[in-house]
Amino acid sequence: MARLLASYMVEPATQTPTGLMNLSDYDQIFAITHAPTIYFYENPGEFSSAVSTLKDSLSKILVPFYPLAGRLRCIGSGGRLELDCNSLGAQLLVAESEAKIEDFGDFTPTPQIRSLIPTIDYNERIEQLPLLLVQVTKLGCGGASLGLGISHIMVDGASAVHFVTEWAKIARGEQSNNPPFLDRTVLKHKEPLPSSPRFDHTEFSRRPLLVGSSNNLEERKKETTVTMLKLEREEIEKLKRRANEGQTGNNLGQPYSRYEALAGHMWRCASKARNHTIQQTTTTATTTAGELLSKPLHYASSNIREAINKATNEYLQSSLVFLKSLDDVSKYRNFHTLGCSRGDFRGNPNMEITSWTALPMYGADFGFGKEIYMGPGAVGFDGKSFILPSRDEDGSFTIALRLQVIHMEAFKKFFYEEI
DSSP: OOEEEEEEEEOOSSOOOOEEEOOOTTGGGSOSSEEEEEEEESOOOSHHHHHHHHHHHHHHHTTTTGGGGSEEEEETTTTEEEEEEOOOOEEEEEEEOSOOGGGGTTTOOOHHHHTTSOOOOTTSOGGGOOSEEEEEEEOTTSOEEEEEEEETTTOOHHHHHHHHHHHHHHHTTOOOOOOOOOOGGGGSOOSSOOSSOSSOOGGGSOOOOOTTOSOSHHHHHSOEEEEEEEEOHHHHHHHHHHHHTTOSOOTTSSOOOHHHHHHHHHHHHHHHHTTOOTTOEEETTEEEHHHHHHSOHHHHHHHHHHHHHTOOHHHHHHHHHHHHTOSOOGGGOOOOOTTOOSSOOOOTTOOEEEEOTTSOOOOOOSSSOOOSEEEESOOOSTTEEEEEEOTTOSSOEEEEEEEEHHHHHHHHHHHHHTO
């Protein structure tokens, strides 16, 4: 466990725009929780100097990224939120731990990793919660960790990496030359607003339940565990070839991608490890376990591609109409917090497979060298996974996966045996 040494509320270095900022209807259904990530540094030098650099540069980067220094606030009783750009600041914690970098092994996002990232009490009024949480921890080996929690309503993976990249530039004494795009009105539906969505938006429907169940309360309670699965480039290419075997063309005439092949493989392995009945409906895309497991890998990959290709401009515009029409958006909001009984549940019999392979996630040098590791600080629920690219750019992947304890060993067996 880390011991807290100091706590700061870091405000923008100079005056920034104030007032209320609109959040898109898409933003309204994201988790109010903070997405946790962790960076490890082998030799940050003198710790107090590193802390001073991080604190000073954070204040400066909050000028162009001023929304992250604001606070969310509720609008009426329908669960909707807006951003108050009030410059209250980001929270910076300074801590120390006797743990050494080698104690974290393959950096599986365990509670020990999570202790290096700030936590927050979500029972507090949302107007009081910082949108950006930072913790720098001095480790027993002379190294350090940098743990971040960023409001998922405010940023996605790409914009979080963008923020860290620009922050690191300032910490190194360089200029931040790639400001954020802050005009959220581009996600407003074109007027006049249609009276109803053009498409049937099943993505906002309740996720499938286990056959014979009327709710997911028992599944939420079951013990889960996290693992890190390594795939070499050759194994990924083998999966890709399998997904494309016997195909003279699919719905785009393009070979299935590494993601489509790997996600299809993971989906099949999860359904098999969970011992689903043949009539069990399961989603990464949507099909039955019987169809998923009785057909070749390309069937799973084709379902995933179909779901990806459905996200056309027309479809997304229609989904905005759907969200705009809701009297209460809160029931569609997910929380992505382990053990949470609120919000949408995406665990058994379902999977959620997020790829970070296209993100420029490595190279955050704050003046004391590049990180030796960067990755998720937690994997929030059963069936959630992240596909991470290799820091060495050798084409290999690492998958951080959370599953129920009773299913994990079977999943790992199928995952490697059936490549």
